[in-house]
Amino acid sequence: MPKILIVGGGYAGFYTAWKLEKHLRKGEADVTLVDPLPYMTYQPFLPEVAAGSIEARHAVVAHRRHLDRTHIITAKVTGIDHANKVATITPPTGEPYELAYDHIVVTAGAVSRTFPIPGIADNAIGLKTIEEAVAVRDKLMSNFDKAAGMPAGPERDRLLTVVVVGGGFAGIEAFAELRSLASALVGKYPEITFDDTHFHLIEAMGRIMPEVSLKTSEWVLKDLAKRGANVHLDTQVTGAIDGNVELSTGETIPTDLIVWTAGVMANPTVVRGGDLPVEERGRIQTRADLRVGTAEEPLVGAWAAGDVAAVPDLSGGGVGGYCVPNAQHAVRQAKLLAKNIVAVLRGEQPKEYFHKNMGAVAGLGLYNGVFQSGNIALKGFIAWLAHRGYHGLAMPSWERKWRVLWGWWNNLWLGRDIVNLETVQNPRYVFEEFAARPRPAAPAAPAPAAPAAPAKEVAAEKAPAAAKAPAKKAPAKAAADKAAAVKAPAKKAPAKKPAAEKAPAAGK
Incomplete structure (x- = not known):
C-alpha cells in the first residue's frame, strides 16, 4: 500500500488529510500526519481569542477527533531525505527515528518573522498560535488588575500601554480587537478611565492593510483614531530593551505588552532540514499542480501547499507571481492537493491550482469591520457581519462551527467574557506554596570539646x-x-x- 506522509497539521495539512480520507478507497493508501501539536489552529480567530470574544478551545480542531483513518504522530519532522524517501521524526521524548514514505506532503506552515532588534526576542510576543492569543488576553487583563491598585505614575502608564508592531491584516485586527477589549474593561474598573489607556500601532510602510484599497485603509485609520488609537506610519522599531519601545522617530514608548505581527516566514526547521528545492524567499519551490519542483521538471512523490510553499498564482494577483500566504489559499490548495494525489495514484494527471482572490474581510472589534472585494467596500456593522459569517462557515467541521456560533450567541446576550486566567500558565503555584516538604537534614554538629578533668x-x-x-x-x-x-x-x-x-x- 502506498504510504503518504503529511508534514504539518495546520490548514493545508489538516484539510489534505481530511479530503484524502474522503477520496481514497479503503486500502488504497496509508496516510500519516506528523505535527508537534495535536490540533489545527484556525488563525483568523486568534484576534477574537485575544479579545475574549471566542473561547480558545473552540478556535482549534483536534486531529484525532476528525481524522478517523489517518495515523497521527505528535512529533516534529526534523529532516527530509527525499532521495531515499525517508523523513526523520523527532518525538517529544525518546530518540529520533526514520519513517519511510512513497509520497510526502509538506504543509508545515509559517512562523513569525522577526529582525535582530535589541529586546524584541526577550520582550515581545507573536500572534500565530492559540497559546500566544491566550497569553496576550490574560496579560492585558492582569495589567488592568495591577494598575487599578496603583497611584498615577509612570509604572501605571506602562501597564496600561499596548504596542502592536505591524500594520497588515493580522496586526490591524489584533490592534483593533485589543482596543475594543480595553474599552470594555474600563467600564469594569472605576479606578481607570479611557484616557488612562494608550494603544500604539507601529508600521514601517506609509499605509496599513495593503490587501485593501488605499481609500478603505484610510477609513480604517480614521476609525481607529476615533477610538483613541495612535498609528505611527513610516516608523520602525529600533529597540525594545526592558519594554521601552524605541522608534526611528526618536520617540520611546514604555509598555508591558508588545505584540509582534510584522510578517511571517516559512517554517525553517522543515525547509532547512531537507533536500527539497527552496526558492529565494525561503519557501519550497512548488509547481502550479502543487508538486514540488520547477515548471519543467517535477519532483516525483513530493508535494507542498500553504504558507511553506511558493505556489504560482495563475490568476495574476499574487505578489511576485506567487500566492500570498493566507488561509484562503491554504484551504483551497489542500483540497486540490488531495484530489491530485489520488489522481496520480490512479494513473491520472494532476490539475493546476487556480483561485482568484475573493476579497479580504477583517474584524475591528465588536460590531465593527471592513470588507473589500474588487471595487466593492463595506465598512462598519455590515462588514462585521460579513466577517463573522465568512469565518463561521469556513471553520472546518460542523462540530466546531456550532461551538463558535454558540459562543457568539451567548456573548450577544451575556457580554464579553473577561475572566483572567493568567495563573493557568503556572498551575502549581498554590500547591507548591502550601505543600509540606521534608525537613532539611540538620547540619553535622562539631565534635564536642574534651570535658575538663576532675581536680x-x-x-x-x-x-x-x-x-x-x-x-x-x-x-x-x-x-x-x-x-x-x-x-x-x-x-x-x-x-x-x-x-x-x-x-x-x-x-x-
Whole structure:
C-alpha cells in the first residue's frame, strides 16, 4: 500500500488529510500526519481569542477527533531525505527515528518573522498560535488588575500601554480587537478611565492593510483614531530593551505588552532540514499542480501547499507571481492537493491550482469591520457581519462551527467574557506554596570539646611534671602532697623519703 506522509497539521495539512480520507478507497493508501501539536489552529480567530470574544478551545480542531483513518504522530519532522524517501521524526521524548514514505506532503506552515532588534526576542510576543492569543488576553487583563491598585505614575502608564508592531491584516485586527477589549474593561474598573489607556500601532510602510484599497485603509485609520488609537506610519522599531519601545522617530514608548505581527516566514526547521528545492524567499519551490519542483521538471512523490510553499498564482494577483500566504489559499490548495494525489495514484494527471482572490474581510472589534472585494467596500456593522459569517462557515467541521456560533450567541446576550486566567500558565503555584516538604537534614554538629578533668585526675596527670619541676606544682597537687605528709607518720613512712615520690599514690 502506498504510504503518504503529511508534514504539518495546520490548514493545508489538516484539510489534505481530511479530503484524502474522503477520496481514497479503503486500502488504497496509508496516510500519516506528523505535527508537534495535536490540533489545527484556525488563525483568523486568534484576534477574537485575544479579545475574549471566542473561547480558545473552540478556535482549534483536534486531529484525532476528525481524522478517523489517518495515523497521527505528535512529533516534529526534523529532516527530509527525499532521495531515499525517508523523513526523520523527532518525538517529544525518546530518540529520533526514520519513517519511510512513497509520497510526502509538506504543509508545515509559517512562523513569525522577526529582525535582530535589541529586546524584541526577550520582550515581545507573536500572534500565530492559540497559546500566544491566550497569553496576550490574560496579560492585558492582569495589567488592568495591577494598575487599578496603583497611584498615577509612570509604572501605571506602562501597564496600561499596548504596542502592536505591524500594520497588515493580522496586526490591524489584533490592534483593533485589543482596543475594543480595553474599552470594555474600563467600564469594569472605576479606578481607570479611557484616557488612562494608550494603544500604539507601529508600521514601517506609509499605509496599513495593503490587501485593501488605499481609500478603505484610510477609513480604517480614521476609525481607529476615533477610538483613541495612535498609528505611527513610516516608523520602525529600533529597540525594545526592558519594554521601552524605541522608534526611528526618536520617540520611546514604555509598555508591558508588545505584540509582534510584522510578517511571517516559512517554517525553517522543515525547509532547512531537507533536500527539497527552496526558492529565494525561503519557501519550497512548488509547481502550479502543487508538486514540488520547477515548471519543467517535477519532483516525483513530493508535494507542498500553504504558507511553506511558493505556489504560482495563475490568476495574476499574487505578489511576485506567487500566492500570498493566507488561509484562503491554504484551504483551497489542500483540497486540490488531495484530489491530485489520488489522481496520480490512479494513473491520472494532476490539475493546476487556480483561485482568484475573493476579497479580504477583517474584524475591528465588536460590531465593527471592513470588507473589500474588487471595487466593492463595506465598512462598519455590515462588514462585521460579513466577517463573522465568512469565518463561521469556513471553520472546518460542523462540530466546531456550532461551538463558535454558540459562543457568539451567548456573548450577544451575556457580554464579553473577561475572566483572567493568567495563573493557568503556572498551575502549581498554590500547591507548591502550601505543600509540606521534608525537613532539611540538620547540619553535622562539631565534635564536642574534651570535658575538663576532675581536680584529682588533673593532679595525677601532671604529677610526673611536678616531680621534675616542683616550682610549677598546681594548687591541687600541693594540697595532695601536704595531705600525704600529714598522714605519713601514722603509716610509719620513712622520715627521709621525699614527698614528691608519694605524689602518684596521693593522686590515686
